[in-house]
Structure formats: C-alpha cells, structure tokens
Amino acid sequence: MSAARGRKDYESSGDTEVRTESVEQGESSVDPKRQLAAASVTRLTVNIGPSTAEALRMVADNEGVTVTEALRRLVSYGELLYRAVKVDGKDVLFREGKETQQVLIA
Secondary structure, eight states: OOOEEEEEEEEEETTEEEEEEEEEEOSOSSOHHHHHHHHTOEEEEEOOOHHHHHHHHHHHHHHTOOHHHHHHHHHHHHHHHHIIIIISOOOOEEEETTEEEEOOOO
C-alpha cells in the first residue's frame, strides 16, 4: 500500500461547504495504471439536499451506473450547458413538437 498525501481546499457558500482533496500517490508496488488513475483523482465532500440526491439516484438507476458516475455525468452536462449559454452566449433550446423553450441560466 502506498501512502497518500492530500491538499485540502475549502469553499463556503451560504450553508453549503465544499471540500476537495487532491490525492498524490507515493512510491509503491501498485500497478502503474492504477497509480496514475489515483493520482488524477480529486475527492469531493459536499452536502446536498433531498432533491439533488433523488436526481443522482434517478440518473444512476436509469443509466445503470453508480451514483458517483451519475454525478460525473450530470456535472459534464451542466458544464456543457453553462459554457454554451454563459461563456459562448449561445441559445440552447428544447423542442417538443411545435413547442420550443429556451434554456436560461441565471
């Protein structure tokens, strides 16, 4: 087993605290691929409300993945929308039949 050293960062926004920990792996006899993967991991501890937890469970169940993978996917989807709307100034639209709705991010 290798010893892990971490750097912790704390951010606070209202009553929500987010803690991230970058993990660095020491020398070991662990498989180099696993060691590389572990070195690129950031652990995140965050408090979420019931609706967010339910959204994660729903995606995990529907996609047949872990809650952690569901979180990764939802963050990626959110980042895609955020970048399109807030950074690139694009319009994002949902169309269903003749009805069209624009995605707005406050």
